[in-house]
Amino acid sequence: MTEFKTIDPAAVEMLKIAAEENISTAFSRAEEVKPCPIGETGACCKICFMGPCRLVGKTTRGVCGADVHTVAARNFARMVAGGASAHSDHGRDLAMTLLHVAKGEGQGYRIRDVAKLHAVARYMGIPTDGRTKEEIALDVATEALANFGRQTGQVTYVTRATKKRQEIWKKLGIVPRGVDREVVETLHRTHEGVDLDPENILRHALRTSLADGWGGSMLATDIGDILFGTPAPISTEINLGVLKEDQVNIIVHGHEPTLSEMIVAAAQDPELIAYAKSKGAKGINLAGICCTGNEILMRHGISPAGNFLHQELAIITGAVEAMIVDVQCIMQALASLAENYHTKLITTSPKAKIPGATHIEFDESRALDSAKEIVRTAIDNYPNRGKTRIPPIKNRLVAGFSHEYLNYMQGGIYRGSFRPLNDAIVQGRIRGAAGVVGCNNARVPQDEGIYNLVKEFVANDVLVVVTGCAATGSAKYGLLSPEIWAATGKGLREVCEAVGVPPVLHLGSCVDNSRILTVLTQMATEGGLGEDIDDLPAVGICPEYMCEKAIAIGTYFVASGAYVLFGVHSPVSASDVVTRLMTEGWESQVGGKLEFEPDWRKILEKSLAHIDKKREKLGLVPWDPNRFGKSGDAVMMEYLKTVAASK
Numbered sequence: 240m241t242e243f244k245t246i247d248p249a250a251v252e253m254l255k256i257a258a259e260e261n262i263s264t265a266f267s268r269a270e271e272v273k274p275c276p277i278g279e280t281g282a283c284c285k286i287c288f289m290g291p292c293r294l295v296g297k298t299t300r301g302v303c304g305a306d307v308h309t310v311a312a313r314n315f316a317r318m319v320a321g322g323a324s325a326h327s328d329h330g331r332d333l334a335m336t337l338l339h340v341a342k343g344e345g346q347g348y349r350i351r352d353v354a355k356l357h358a359v360a361r362y363m364g365i366p367t368d369g370r371t372k373e374e375i376a377l378d379v380a381t382e383a384l385a386n387f388g389r390q391t392g393q394v395t396y397v398t399r400a401t402k403k404r405q406e407i408w409k410k411l412g413i414v415p416r417g418v419d420r421e422v423v424e425t426l427h428r429t430h431e432g433v434d435l436d437p438e439n440i441l442r443h444a445l446r447t448s449l450a451d452g453w454g455g456s457m458l459a460t461d462i463g464d465i466l467f468g469t470p471a472p473i474s475t476e477i478n479l480g481v482l483k484e485d486q487v488n489i490i491v492h493g494h495e496p497t498l499s500e501m502i503v504a505a506a507q508d509p510e511l512i513a514y515a516k517s518k519g520a521k522g523i524n525l526a527g528i529c530c531t532g533n534e535i536l537m538r539h540g541i542s543p544a545g546n547f548l549h550q551e552l553a554i555i556t557g558a559v560e561a562m563i564v565d566v567q568c569i570m571q572a573l574a575s576l577a578e579n580y581h582t583k584l585i586t587t588s589p590k591a592k593i594p595g596a597t598h599i600e601f602d603e604s605r606a607l608d609s610a611k612e613i614v615r616t617a618i619d620n621y622p623n624r625g626k627t628r629i630p631p632i633k634n635r636l637v638a639g640f641s642h643e644y645l646n647y648m649q650g651g652i653y654r655g656s657f658r659p660l661n662d663a664i665v666q667g668r669i670r671g672a673a674g675v676v677g678c679n680n681a682r683v684p685q686d687e688g689i690y691n692l693v694k695e696f697v698a699n700d701v702l703v704v705v706t707g708c709a710a711t712g713s714a715k716y717g718l719l720s721p722e723i724w725a726a727t728g729k730g731l732r733e734v735c736e737a738v739g740v741p742p743v744l745h746l747g748s749c750v751d752n753s754r755i756l757t758v759l760t761q762m763a764t765e766g767g768l769g770e771d772i773d774d775l776p777a778v779g780i781c782p783e784y785m786c787e788k789a790i791a792i793g794t795y796f797v798a799s800g801a802y803v804l805f806g807v808h809s810p811v812s813a814s815d816v817v818t819r820l821m822t823e824g825w826e827s828q829v830g831g832k833l834e835f836e837p838d839w840r841k842i843l844e845k846s847l848a849h850i851d852k853k854r855e856k857l858g859l860v861p862w863d864p865n866r867f868g869k870s871g872d873a874v875m876m877e878y879l880k881t882v883a884a885s886k
């Protein structure tokens with residue numbers, strides 16, 4: 240570990256400057272502000288005004304009599320509801336944009352992926368034959384929006400889960416009805432004096448999370464693809480070194496692609512580029528942070544300047560003319576930090592204002608004009624730039640993998656499938672699969688768990704998919720670049736080389752964890768690996784979770800059958816009952832379980848043991864690291880190396 244809580248040399252460089260200049264960052268505040276030891280474990284109840292009641296030591300019940308198990312379960316369920324709300328409101332906003340586009344409104348937006356529109360229409364049972372894309376889009380948007388307010392029945396995409404999974408949900412009574420209904424019901428149940436049974440509370444938390452994963456998030460991904468294009472592999476660079484000394488640097492940060500897509504278009508506008516030149520810059524350089532960064536990386540190859548804990552560090556470079564933010568994961572500290580530099584912090588969403596920031600409302604009815612106004616503000620700020628210190632640190636990455644592209648790579652347009660991947664797992668060339676997702680958390684060394692886990696998984700023949708800040712966290716160290724091949728297990732390497740994909744696949748932003756649900760479901764239905772997600776030799780890991788969205792994601796993966804491990808600490812450790820319900824209890828009910836384990840080495844150990852156990856249960860050959868790696872390609876590479884050495 241370095242002197243600072245990060246393994247990123249670019250972050251270290253900026254944190255040294257921050258320390259010298261007495262600038263506060265999340266890294267320094269995490270040292271100064273100690274976490275509340277009672278709230279941290281889930282033992283603090285503050286849902287009524289007889290409290291807050293802190294259930295520690297001899298205090299085993301709050302004023303109303305609630306015990307620590309009820310309190311911890313309630314706190315957890317509210318986190319799930321918070322996370323589900325954030326993702327789902329994002330999905331709702333995209334559905335509204337699609338509705339506007341279908342009606343010929345929404346300046347600058349259009350339907351970019353008609354094939355995806357048709358695929359989504361098919362999922363929804365909407366006819367496509369002989370209809371214009373606008374007519375289909377109108378029905379798709381209307382059906383998508385119905386998912387939020389539906390009171391009975393089920394969210395549309397429940398039918399995309401395996402039959403077995405749907406039966407499990409039905410039997411348990413956790414088929415999600417409508418997104419808003421499940422979230423509101425969680426808030427009602429966890430109000431003072433309503434649902435006081437931890438098991439019952441947690442069961443509804445599962446239902447609420449499913450409304451996110453198979454509802455709001457999946458809709459956000461699908462509609463994002465329809466409007467902005469389904470990602471395909473694309474290569475660029477990452478980290479603070481992508482900022483440019485001689486250009487207007489604009490960073491987009493937050494989550495919703497409706498804003499960032501228009502900023503991308505505005506930044507490429509010849510008039511605005513000329514305007515930037517008139518101010519003495521050589522051009523406009525756009526970069527991303529957090530999941531907005533992932534959205535524009537996946538679809539346009541725009542370089543990310545970093546992940547969650549880089550948002551302040553980017554401003555400290557002194558080279559950022561504007562940081563444009565919308566919703567989620569945006570630190571309030573950015574406003575006071577920006578006062579020390581020339582950077583303009585521009586908020587754009589009516590839902591998310593920050594005192595001290597400049598608010599330029601992003602108006603979707605004149606989206607491109609709004610985006611141009613914002614970019615112009617950034618350009619106007621270029622002459623105010625003072626001393627810059629951009630760390631010359633960056634790495635290459637390949638991103639842009641979608642479920643559709645993976646199908647295509649494994650069989651072409653007409654015979655796309657997951658057969659080669661499943662076969663490779665059956666043969667033991669690939670040991671299993673791991674999803675490494677989620678945030679940075681200033682309480683643990685930035686990227687340490689993410690980096691080590693991804694590196695160890697590929698070395699052990701485990702195919703890795705990454706999303707969110709774990710994806711950018713991996714990419715900063717070359718794990719998404721060709722450098723990774725040398726560190727990849729022989730069997731995994733052989734398969735990936737044959738299929739033409741890297742061993743670490745960037746699947747997108749936080750809402751795009753729904754792409755992983757789709758991939759896992761297809762693997763389960765493809766044949767050879769059981770019949771549902773809980774049969775697969777696969778794990779989901781969130782090593783550095785920071786927010787409620789991560790909790791919602793972890794919970795919907797568990798409800799979908801996955802073994803999920805979170806790092807940092809357990810937010811329910813005060814209750815052995817809740818801890819048991821989330822592990823043994825959920826495993827017996829839905830086949831998946833949720834564990835919290837701060838040590839990444841133990842996460843690795845548990846993950847590999849789980850993968851091997853599932854292989855054994857499926858009757859597959861035990862994984863052998865030396866059995867493969869002697870295919871034609873590998874032999875040819877060795878031969879070529881020998882020839883080259885002999886010259």
Ligand code: MSK
Nearest residue numbers: 530568677678707708
């Ligand atoms: S941005 S939710 S810190 S992944 Fe999606 Fe990163 Fe976590 Fe925010």
